[in-house]
Amino acid sequence: MSWFSRESANVDSSGEKKIKTEGLWVKCDQCRKILWKKELDATFKVCPHCGKHFRIDAKTRLSQLFDDGQYEVFGCNLISTDPLKFIDLKPYAERLKNARRETGLQDAILNGKGRLNGRTVIISALEYRFIGGSLGAVMGEGLTRAIERALREKAPLIIVSASGGARMMEGCISLMQLAKISAALARLDAERVPYISVLADPTTGGVTASFAMLGDLNIGEPGALIGFAGPRVIEQTIRQKLPEGFQRSEFLLSHGMLDAVVPRLELKPYLSKALKFFCS
Numbered sequence: 464m465s466w467f468s469r470e471s472a473n474v475d476s477s478g479e480k481k482i483k484t485e486g487l488w489v490k491c492d493q494c495r496k497i498l499w500k501k502e503l504d505a506t507f508k509v510c511p512h513c514g515k516h517f518r519i520d521a522k523t524r525l526s527q528l529f530d531d532g533q534y535e536v537f538g539c540n541l542i543s544t545d546p547l548k549f550i551d552l553k554p555y556a557e558r559l560k561n562a563r564r565e566t567g568l569q570d571a572i573l574n575g576k577g578r579l580n581g582r583t584v585i586i587s588a589l590e591y592r593f594i595g596g597s598l599g600a601v602m603g604e605g606l607t608r609a610i611e612r613a614l615r616e617k618a619p620l621i622i623v624s625a626s627g628g629a630r631m632m633e634g635c636i637s638l639m640q641l642a643k644i645s646a647a648l649a650r651l652d653a654e655r656v657p658y659i660s661v662l663a664d665p666t667t668g669g670v671t672a673s674f675a676m677l678g679d680l681n682i683g684e685p686g687a688l689i690g691f692a693g694p695r696v697i698e699q700t701i702r703q704k705l706p707e708g709f710q711r712s713e714f715l716l717s718h719g720m721l722d723a724v725v726p727r728l729e730l731k732p733y734l735s736k737a738l739k740f741f742c743s
């Protein structure tokens with residue numbers, strides 16, 4: 464005979480509460496700490512423990528920079544015509560369709576006009592989630608429209624890059640955009656309209672090789688990968704081990720390739736101060 468006996472054979476589980484925690488927390492892949500998503504949103508997606516800058520999408524970027532998150536979207540209604548009828552693992556047309564559905568954008572670019580601390584500015588942000596933020600004919604035209612509007616309205620231009628480079632599915636047509644955008648920026652320069660380039664993680668390939676490095680100021684986000692070819696390709700080519708931190712913002716700053724590395728929370732006041740200096 465046992466000392467204790469259960470009065471009822473069945474365990475009553477009606478009072479048990481199921482609490483959904485899925486999606487409320489994220490793990491920082493740098494310091495491994497568990498972060499509350501709401502807290503992370505309040506810090507502009509920067510880890511409060513180690514300062515790791517998480518990637519943010521183009522819409523979030525614009526709403527962080529414009530006053531009250533208000534801006535007018537323009538020049539983003541174009542879509543790629545898939546001129547080469549390109550197929551790799553899947554057709555390019557299908558990739559475009561999926562990317563459009565996932566991001567709600569027509570291509571990897573979002574142009575906005577609004578105010579930054581009261582000053583009218585034009586900001587273009589690249590969308591990394593849209594086929595790696597790759598530069599094709601649509602982004603080329605979108606950026607050119609933003610530049611031409613900045614030129615027309617004499618409004619300073621800020622481009623926030625996050626891109627893997629040229630879009631291989633558009634072949635040489637995407638490479639032509641490097642020259643097209645650079646030529647438009649040269650006209651902006653001739654008219655003395657300021658252009659500030661912000662390089663977020665990652666900015667590589669043809670984007671680094673053209674407009675992202677052509678700013679009157681080139682500003683990197685902390686820890687951002689910025690380069691042309693990837694580190695593995697370079698190591699194999701020069702047959703040397705690359706130094707630590709190679710192709711990160713801080714490394715580029717210390718080697719004179721960037722003008723500043725600015726934390727995301729300080730970016731807006733920094734841009735405002737820089738534009739005040741340029742426009743006075």
Ligand SMILES: [Zn+2]
Pocket residue numbers: 491492493494495496510511512513514515
């Ligand atoms: Zn962290």
